[in-house]
Amino acid sequence: GAGVSQSPRYKVAKRGQDVALRCDPISGHVSLFWYQQALGQGPEFLTYFQNEAQLDKSGLPSDRFFAERPEGSVSTLKIQRTQQEDSAVYLCASSIRTSGRNNEQFFGPGTRLTVL
Amino acid sequence: KQEVTQIPAALSVPEGENLVLNCSFTDSAIYNLQWFRQDPGKGLTSLLLIQSSQREQTSGRLNASLDKSSGRSTLYIAASQPGDSATYLCAAPSSNTGKLIFGQGTTLQVKP
Numbered sequence: 072g073a074g075v076s077q078s079p080r081y082k083v084a085k086r087g088q089d090v091a092l093r094c095d096p097i098s099g100h101v102s103l104f105w106y107q108q109a110l111g112q113g114p115e116f117l118t119y120f121q122n123e124a125q126l127d128k129s130g131l132p133s134d135r136f137f138a139e140r141p142e143g144s145v146s147t148l149k150i151q152r153t154q155q156e157d158s159a160v161y162l163c164a165s166s167i168r169t170s171g172r173n174n175e176q177f178f179g180p181g182t183r184l185t186v187l
Numbered sequence: 188k189q190e191v192t193q194i195p196a197a198l199s200v201p202e203g204e205n206l207v208l209n210c211s212f213t214d215s216a217i218y219n220l221q222w223f224r225q226d227p228g229k230g231l232t233s234l235l236l237i238q239s240s241q242r243e244q245t246s247g248r249l250n251a252s253l254d255k256s257s258g259r260s261t262l263y264i265a266a267s268q269p270g271d272s273a274t275y276l277c278a279a280p281s282s283n284t285g286k287l288i289f290g291q292g293t294t295l296q297v298k299p
Contacts, residue, residue: 164287
C-alpha cells in the first residue's frame with residue numbers, strides 16, 4: 072500500500088478484556104516497530120521485527136503484551152487482560168532495510184486504546 | 188543509553204515569524220536523527236532525516252541541523268504559517284535494531 076495502515080483506529084475495552092491491534096506495513100518493508108504513546112508524551116518503543124523474527128521485545132511492559140508477525144508482513148499486537156494503564160495510542164512503523172540504524176521509519180495513524 | 192530532550196514543551200508565535208525548535212541527545216555516537224510532525228489525533232509524519240555524516244538537511248521552509256559534538260539538533264521553520272501548528276518530535280535510533288528514542292515533543296501554535 073501507499074503507507075502504513077493500522078486498525079482499528081479507536082478501541083474501547085472494558086478492564087480485563089483482551090484486544091488485538093493490527094498493523095499493515097508498507098509493502099516490501101523488512102523492519103517493523105511497535106511504539107506506545109501516552110497522552111502528552113513522545114512514543115516509547117515496545118518491540119521490533121525483522122521479517123517474521125521478533126528480535127527485540129525489551130520494551131513490552133508486561134507478559135500481558137504479545138506481538139507477532141508470522142509471515143513477515145502484517146503484525147498484530149495483543150494485550151491480554153487490559154488494565155487502565157494500557158490506555159494509550161499504539162503506533163506501528165516500518166522501514167525498508169534490515170539494519171535499522173540508518174533507516175527512515177514511516178508511521179501509521181495509530182490505534183487509540185481506551186480501557187474503562 | 189540514549190536520552191532525547193526537547194525544550195520548550197510548548198511555543199506560541201505570530202504568523203510569519205521564523206522559529207527554531209531544539210532537540211538534545213546524550214549519546215553522541217548517533218547514526219542519524221529524525222524529525223517528525225504529529226497533528227492532534229494523528230500518527231507521525233516524517234519531516235527530515237539527517238544522517239550522522241550530514242550537518243543539515245532542508246525541505247521547503249524546514250531546515251534541520253545536527254551537531255554531534257554538542258549533542259544538539261535544531262529544526263528551523265521559516266515564515267511560519269497557521270498550518271504549521273502541530274507537535275514536533277525528534278528521535279534518534281538506539282541499538283542495532285534502530286528503535287527510536289523520542290523526545291517529549293514541542294507543541295507549536297502559530298497564530299494568524
